[in-house]
Amino acid sequence: EKGGYDYFMLKEIAEQPKAVADTLLGRIDGSGSLRLDEVRIPAGALREIDKVVIVACGTAFHAGMIAKYAIEHWTRLPCEVELASEFRYRDPILDAQTLVIAISQSGETMDTLMALRHAREQGSRVLAICNTNGSTIPRESDAVLYTHAGPEVAVASTKAFLTQLVACYLVALYLGQVRGTKWGDEIRAVIRDLSSIAGAVDRVLGTMEPVRELARTLASKKTVLFLGRHVGYPVALEGALKLKELAYMHAEGFAAGELKHGPIALIEEDLPVVVVVPSPRGRSVLHDKIVSNIQEIRARGARTIVIAEEGDEEVVPYADHLIRIPATPTLLQPLVATVPLQVFACELATARGNEVDQPRNLAKSVTVE
Numbered sequence: 001e002k003g004g005y006d007y008f009m010l011k012e013i014a015e016q017p018k019a020v021a022d023t024l025l026g027r028i029d030g031s032g033s034l035r036l037d038e039v040r041i042p043a044g045a046l047r048e049i050d051k052v053v054i055v056a057c058g059t060a061f062h063a064g065m066i067a068k069y070a071i072e073h074w075t076r077l078p079c080e081v082e083l084a085s086e087f088r089y090r091d092p093i094l095d096a097q098t099l100v101i102a103i104s105q106s107g108e109t110m111d112t113l114m115a116l117r118h119a120r121e122q123g124s125r126v127l128a129i130c131n132t133n134g135s136t137i138p139r140e141s142d143a144v145l146y147t148h149a150g151p152e153v154a155v156a157s158t159k160a161f162l163t164q165l166v167a168c169y170l171v172a173l174y175l176g177q178v179r180g181t182k183w184g185d186e187i188r189a190v191i192r193d194l195s196s197i198a199g200a201v202d203r204v205l206g207t208m209e210p211v212r213e214l215a216r217t218l219a220s221k222k223t224v225l226f227l228g229r230h231v232g233y234p235v236a237l238e239g240a241l242k243l244k245e246l247a248y249m250h251a252e253g254f255a256a257g258e259l260k261h262g263p264i265a266l267i268e269e270d271l272p273v274v275v276v277v278p279s280p281r282g283r284s285v286l287h288d289k290i291v292s293n294i295q296e297i298r299a300r301g302a303r304t305i306v307i308a309e310e311g312d313e314e315v316v317p318y319a320d321h322l323i324r325i326p327a328t329p330t331l332l333q334p335l336v337a338t339v340p341l342q343v344f345a346c347e348l349a350t351a352r353g354n355e356v357d358q359p360r361n362l363a364k365s366v367t368v369e
């Protein structure tokens, strides 16, 4: 049932192009507009929404962090994202004009369930993004957009994360479409880009051997740091979470701009630091900033592992190891940038002799608060 792979995790990583394509399937019509019939919240109500709040845990929370960038950009609605376990304890401001999005692979995570119950008690509408048909979270929500990743067996989430991202982009673009923002042309262009993104994920998977080799050389390290900016920041957090879960290593993700406010003190000779570099096109300020961050940490001895778009030559002199990903629109980059980090963590876990599919102390669905 592992389809020839040693671990479910490897199988699930390999299934990502299909999972992404399946999650898009039937949701884009012939004219290039979104059709999300499952989102049964009437268009009129969606036009009245004045705030979006996303609740989730772990990897799903990282998907939510990325969704915030997309939702705010394409809809101009304020969007908050909060750990489900913190949410209801701070008396959050919620009303009928708040759209709450609960993201959960299993649909059974108790923290997320309690957060959505709290939101519904305050009169908010709840849209679930979920991978498990008929599970509790979608049953208790006003509407559900299912991710079509197929069953995810490995405890560490991979293909579910990518499909959560796709679902979040769809919701963001759909809200933009329904509410009619000035980004109409961009929204149509991104819908086109999404249609070809599964191919880009597939291309990344074809180039992972050097990443595996690199991971094996780092098996005896104690710490790995991850840096990113903008949507690369949640990708960095996700890379660090995968490494903690699977390799039991100390791993931390930082917003690259925060380096000088403290974390740079951690940099020492030969410390591996993975940097997720945004596209050099368009948002070039962001790119310039991260290039100088890479220079700063390298000057202090870090061993830089740079994930950068094909054709980005500026990073080459500062990369001890360079991992190439296909060029994508900035907001979609997490769909390709996360894949090498999954492979990296999986290979490190294997090299350290850990149980890949069933890491110690973890359960696939966390049904206690």
Ligand code: F6R
Residues within 6 Å of the ligand: 057, 058, 059, 060, 061, 103, 104, 105, 106, 107, 108, 109, 112, 155, 156, 157, 158, 241, 245, 364, 365, 366
């Ligand atoms: C990470 C991981 C966990 C889950 C989290 C939420 O690899 O698997 O962090 O993402 O427990 O689970 P769901 O999405 O089922 O609510």
